């Protein structure tokens with residue numbers, strides 16, 4: 406065979422090889438190496454999921470920064486995104502009131518409720534609706550307990566105790582139980598509820614304001630990602646352990662900030678119920694709330710408003726903490742009437758990038774510092 410002929414043959418072989426490669430569909434092995442795509446319902450959950458995922462999954466938030474998770478209505482484009490995601494993460498406990506049924510429809514088995522192992526507290530009955538205290542007895546019927554889930558939650562609690570030590574212990578106060586053993590109802594108002602999706606005694610879904618609950622979220626996200634992408638399970642586990650250590654540091658920092666408030670001034674009034682878990686963990690009293698129920702969708706009565714003004718003046722409470730994700734118009738009127746300050750907190754959303762609360766850790770530091778500054 407001449408040299409020239411050999412080269413031609415070589416080119417022909419190469420051309421056939423290239424043609425064969427081009428004709429083949431995408432290789433499954435390569436497709437599997439694509440990191441899974443995760444959608445979290447809102448920005449705080451998306452940040453925590455991103456810490457667990459590292460570079461072994463991509464995480465985006467369905468709701469944009471500043472959206473109100475209680476009333477967010479998904480667009481047709483959102484539904485398409487939910488359908489395409491490998492995993493969808495939601496808080497549950499009826500937090501995402503209008504989104505949850507859509508997630509159930511669009512993502513089905515690919516949706517994971519991250520709060521399942523979290524011990525849920527009732528919406529405080531406190532100043533808003535004291536006559537409704539008996540409602541705590543019926544947070545709907547408990548679904549059948551899932552023993553596999555119960556043992557997984559026990560494992561998560563042990564992991565949390567290993568990270569937090571004695572501080573993993575939950576402070577006093579009422580606990581309804583872990584979310585997996587509770588039904589927190591849905592956005593449909595119960596008969597006679599006058600449109601209030603959450604009554605006093607219903608589940609309070611704002612669990613992440615206690616860093617140990619953010620730790621339980623991280624462990625649940627770790628398990629969901631590992632089931633989806635077992636090859637990266639060790640990465641997810643290591644990222645979760647590192648994040649738990651950061652949560653322990655955060656917890657210490659918040660405790661130091663709250664310690665600067667004289668004990669007799671550790672009472673807070675908020676625009677809507679957001680800080681039940683924070684208050685229990687750091688020894689603050691929830692003196693009152695502007696918007697009754699656990700959501701942002703109702704209005705206080707004139708009687709509620711007068712009672713709250715009286716509470717603020719009698720207890721010498723210096724400020725009302727408002728939301729970045731809900732209207733504070735009524736709170737501003739009450740503050741002006743009672744002669745106290747308005748202090749905005751980040752509640753149902755992180756801040757825009759670079760604005761000081763663009764990760765969960767910074768969001769918590771920002772709010773704790775604002776609370777300590779206002780009450781000192």
Ligand SMILES: [Zn+2]
Nearest residue numbers: 475678679753
């Ligand atoms: Zn809220």
